[in-house]
Amino acid sequence: MKLFEFEAKNLASNLGIATPRGAVASSAEEARDIHKRLGGAVVVKAQVLVAGRGKAGGIKFALKPEETFDRAKEMLGSFIKGENVRKVLIEQKLPVKKELYISIAEDRMNKCQTVLASRQGGIDIEEVARTHPEEIARRHMDPVYGIRGYEARDLALNLGYGGQQLNMISDLLTNLYRLSVIYDCELVESNPLVETQDGRFLAADLRMIIDDNSLFRHPEFQERSKEPGAELTPLEAKARENNLAFVELDGDIGIIGNGAGLVMATIDLVKYYGGQPANFCDVGGGAAADRVASALGIIQSSDKVRTVLVNILAGITRCDEVAKGILDVKKVVGLKKPLVVRMVGTNEEEGRRLLETAGIKPLIHMEDAARLAAKGA
Amino acid sequence: MPILVGKETRAIVQGITGNQGSFHARLMLEYGTKIVAGVTPGKGGTKLQDVPVYDTVATAKDETNADSSVIFVPAPYAKEAAMEAMDAALNPVVIITEGIPARDEMVIMRYAREHSTVIVGPNTPGVITPGQSKLGIMPGNVFRPGSVGLASRSGTLTYEIAASLTHAGIGQSTCLGIGGDPIVGLSFVDVLKMFREDSGTESLVLIGEIGGTAEEDAAKYIADTRYPKPVVAYVAGKAAPPGKRMGHAGAIITGSEGTADNKIRSLVAAGVRVAEIPSGIPELLVRKVQTVR
Numbered sequence: 001m002k003l004f005e006f007e008a009k010n011l012a013s014n015l016g017i018a019t020p021r022g023a024v025a026s027s028a029e030e031a032r033d034i035h036k037r038l039g040g041a042v043v044v045k046a047q048v049l050v051a052g053r054g055k056a057g058g059i060k061f062a063l064k065p066e067e068t069f070d071r072a073k074e075m076l077g078s079f080i081k082g083e084n085v086r087k088v089l090i091e092q093k094l095p096v097k098k099e100l101y102i103s104i105a106e107d108r109m110n111k112c113q114t115v116l117a118s119r120q121g122g123i124d125i126e127e128v129a130r131t132h133p134e135e136i137a138r139r140h141m142d143p144v145y146g147i148r149g150y151e152a153r154d155l156a157l158n159l160g161y162g163g164q165q166l167n168m169i170s171d172l173l174t175n176l177y178r179l180s181v182i183y184d185c186e187l188v189e190s191n192p193l194v195e196t197q198d199g200r201f202l203a204a205d206l207r208m209i210i211d212d213n214s215l216f217r218h219p220e221f222q223e224r225s226k227e228p229g230a231e232l233t234p235l236e237a238k239a240r241e242n243n244l245a246f247v248e249l250d251g252d253i254g255i256i257g258n259g260a261g262l263v264m265a266t267i268d269l270v271k272y273y274g275g276q277p278a279n280f281c282d283v284g285g286g287a288a289a290d291r292v293a294s295a296l297g298i299i300q301s302s303d304k305v306r307t308v309l310v311n312i313l314a315g316i317t318r319c320d321e322v323a324k325g326i327l328d329v330k331k332v333v334g335l336k337k338p339l340v341v342r343m344v345g346t347n348e349e350e351g352r353r354l355l356e357t358a359g360i361k362p363l364i365h366m367e368d369a370a371r372l373a374a375k376g377a
Numbered sequence: 378m379p380i381l382v383g384k385e386t387r388a389i390v391q392g393i394t395g396n397q398g399s400f401h402a403r404l405m406l407e408y409g410t411k412i413v414a415g416v417t418p419g420k421g422g423t424k425l426q427d428v429p430v431y432d433t434v435a436t437a438k439d440e441t442n443a444d445s446s447v448i449f450v451p452a453p454y455a456k457e458a459a460m461e462a463m464d465a466a467l468n469p470v471v472i473i474t475e476g477i478p479a480r481d482e483m484v485i486m487r488y489a490r491e492h493s494t495v496i497v498g499p500n501t502p503g504v505i506t507p508g509q510s511k512l513g514i515m516p517g518n519v520f521r522p523g524s525v526g527l528a529s530r531s532g533t534l535t536y537e538i539a540a541s542l543t544h545a546g547i548g549q550s551t552c553l554g555i556g557g558d559p560i561v562g563l564s565f566v567d568v569l570k571m572f573r574e575d576s577g578t579e580s581l582v583l584i585g586e587i588g589g590t591a592e593e594d595a596a597k598y599i600a601d602t603r604y605p606k607p608v609v610a611y612v613a614g615k616a617a618p619p620g621k622r623m624g625h626a627g628a629i630i631t632g633s634e635g636t637a638d639n640k641i642r643s644l645v646a647a648g649v650r651v652a653e654i655p656s657g658i659p660e661l662l663v664r665k666v667q668t669v670r
Contacts, residue, residue, distance in 0.1 A: 106479055106559055106560070108559045108560060108589045108590070108591075109564075109589075109590065109594070111482075111483055111486040111487070111560050112483050112487075113480075113483070142487070143480065143483035143484045143486075143487050144484060144487060181480070184478055184479075184480055186479065211478050211479050211480065213452065213476045213477060213478045213479065214478035214479075214480065216452070216453055217453070217478075247618075249616075249618065257533075258533055259531060259532045259533030259534060260531060260557065260586075261529070261530065261531020261532065261533060261534035261535070261557075261584070261586050261613050262531065262532075262533035262534045262537060264534075264586060264587070264613040264614040264616075264617060265534050265537070265611075265613040265654075265655055267616045267617070268613060268614070268615045268616050268637075268654075269654055269655075270616075271615070271616045272653060272654055277616060280617075285514075285532065285533075313533045313536055313537050313540075314516075315502075315514065315515060315516045315532070315533065315536055316514060344540075345516060345536075346516065365656070366537065366655070366656075367654060367656050
């Protein structure tokens, strides 16, 4: 689950991590009032979850409250990389001396959190990572001991700081690491982390992604995680309410399957045979009739879907349950689109019998099903 | 000689009285797996399908001489369950549980390094040596004994491809899911090393998917070591759009690294034949084995 910048900064300040003074606004009037309170020059920042908003016009400077009003008015309700802007963050503009990059990220290969730190912060960090990887210092964190003071100091040295600033940076790193641990983060990233002209350090930007698997021990996020995320399409939001793993794609062939790998392979196959998949939808292992029914209901409600392909290889899942789910939809709202079903595995005969009685003939091979669906069934 | 599990394997099931645990303990027993004990705190002294249940892993091991474990314990308790198994020197430890926090998985893997324990998973269908033993949830009937080793990041797609092998008359030595999460115990490289030493495995199938670098690392290992056994592969997620999560925590692409195209390119460059569709695997395998011989 991604947090908005203002949410991440609130959590960070509670741990003593310095962030620019500011407040979040939902209207241009509020934004203007915040600027009046802050005084000086400010930054108006669109609160969106997609990365790279700076280059997409989501960060603007303003000298006077009226300018802030105008910038906020432009941003609120606009779309940045497809995401609707509902809030803007108004912050004091910092006297920047240097822009640094610091992140703490899940490291699959080393099976730990890894800290990355660079003097080349700012919007081109991805370019730096590609062309000058040696400019980014990295350190693997022990999952039991966490960050140790000397590790943080070593990273501070790598960033080129000594004296008082060495301790300031190492404290900041330690606090960012604590933030990552306390909230079970997949990613904590400050880019830029600003060194001001008077030698202080502030997290000018902050991104946090919480590990979805850890939400059971974070009751404070449970309500938030159920909100239809700004990133989700209406169909994806509906699927999420029904606990389905669902991603909307551009095509016209609806896809339902069990198991992420199998569904991805099904999508690839449909494309291989010249069709365009409309979605990824994984009903998961052991899916009961109601899950299959809600998946089918959601997918056939989409106007762009012309054909629906159901691909089930039942292990823990039972074919008769899948068949019942399909028949429930047929009975209650009717099958609105041509349907191709491939279904094999546990309780296959019973499932097959149920479907055949209702005039649906399930196929055996997923290739045949994908080819048929690609042709428009 | 298979890898990881065989007919001598004596396993315990942690979480044996739960919904999933009891159901799959029964299926594993039916398949012929020696499930010698179960563990559920507070249910010690009871029995499930004639399998004695203990309160702790240590007593289960002492009483039954078990050597390995399959874990069905719910995600919030899985970390300690795995540590308990490792403290009792069980090896391998197969963690079926889905949805374990990544931070807990990191602690499990660090503990495993200290104990020299092989962890299969988490979020895996498990491991099966057809005709001998299965520690996991895969449908046993799609597998047949043979000489093809199979390692996969997915569940149902593994069954799909194993079934197509079996259908084509190609049996398997050992098949395992390394797990669908970003943090898992075994990499493809680890599995390649095990199969390399296994005289019962003549060729290999790798089933990859988008996200991470497991396939690229495998390709590098195959090329660098001039891997002595033929390897074929399938990679799922060619049509996945960047930055989107496709169900598994593991299946997410960010940027160029981790795309199916990148993985396929690396594998092909290392001499691995990559099937365009899942049902293309058996044919590639037949051809590859013939060309090598």
